[in-house]
Each structure stands twice: as structure tokens, then as C-alpha cells.
Amino acid sequence: MADCPCGLKSEYEKCCGRYIEKGAKAPTAEALIRSRYSAYATGKAEYIVKTALYPPDIEDLYAFMKEIEFYSLTVLQKKGGGVLDKKGTVEFAARYVKDGKDAKLHEISKFVRKRGEWLYDESGSRIVE
Ligand SMILES: [Zn+2]
Numbered sequence: 001m002a003d004c005p006c007g008l009k010s011e012y013e014k015c016c017g018r019y020i021e022k023g024a025k026a027p028t029a030e031a032l033i034r035s036r037y038s039a040y041a042t043g044k045a046e047y048i049v050k051t052a053l054y055p056p057d058i059e060d061l062y063a064f065m066k067e068i069e070f071y072s073l074t075v076l077q078k079k080g081g082g083v084l085d086k087k088g089t090v091e092f093a094a095r096y097v098k099d100g101k102d103a104k105l106h107e108i109s110k111f112v113r114k115r116g117e118w119l120y121d122e123s124g125s126r127i128v129e
Pocket of ligand 1: 004005006007008012015016017034035038
């Protein structure tokens with residue numbers, strides 16, 4: 001059985017695919033970041049736009065996704081972001097290949113919940129290294 005791109009030992013359809021393909025709402029900030037990572041890894045730019053508080057330009061996203069190949073996600077720490085919370089932060093490291101070189105994105109991402117939906121808040125997020 002293939003793991004989900006987000007790294008959990010679950011099939012894509014039962015993991016991030018529920019949110020990306022079927023429109024189910026991610027119940028926690030961690031579920032959202034995992035599904036956003038899987039969307040980046042599989043080129044689902046619409047989902048990235050849909051789950052952002054400040055939606056990026058979709059053409060820019062497609063260009064970015066063409067340049068970068070994500071291959072692993074590690075969730076390092078989280079604060080809040082649970083089913084009863086309205087905000088939360090998740091620290092993660094994502095590994096990718098760009099121009100044939102290995103690279104890492106280490107970020108503390110901020111999330112807010114609006115009308116029951118978790119959204120990525122880029123303005124409150126910061127890159128760690
Ligand atoms: Zn997943």
C-alpha cells in the first residue's frame with residue numbers, strides 16, 4: 001500500500017485526498033498543512049488557493065510547482081490548531097529538489113479557522129532557516 005504524499009501511513013484517498021479531491025474540510029491545522037503539502041507535491045494549485053487566507057496567484061503557483069519537487073514532510077511541533085481552536089501554529093520541515101539540488105523549507109506556519117474552515121495565514125508565518 002502506498003503512503004500518502006504527506007508521509008502518513010495511509011492511502012491518499014483516505015488521507016489528504018479527502019480534502020483535496022472530495023471537498024471535506026480539514027479538521028485540524030495539522031490536517032490542513034499535510035493536505036496543502038500533498039497538494040504542492042501533486043500539483044493541485046486550486047487547493048492551495050482555496051485554503052489560503054491571502055490566496056496566491058494561481059499562475060505563480062503552477063510555475064513554482066514546475067520548478068520544485070517536494071518529497072518529504074516532517075511535522076515538528078504544533079500549538080493549538082485542534083478541532084475546538086480558532087488558530088494554531090505548525091512547525092514543519094519540507095524537503096524538495098530544485099534545479100537538481102536538495103533543499104529544505106523549515107517554517108512555522110500560522111493557521112486561522114474561519115466559518116469552520118482552516119486557512120493558512122502567510123502573514124503570520126515565518127521561515128526558520
Ligand atoms: Zn496525507
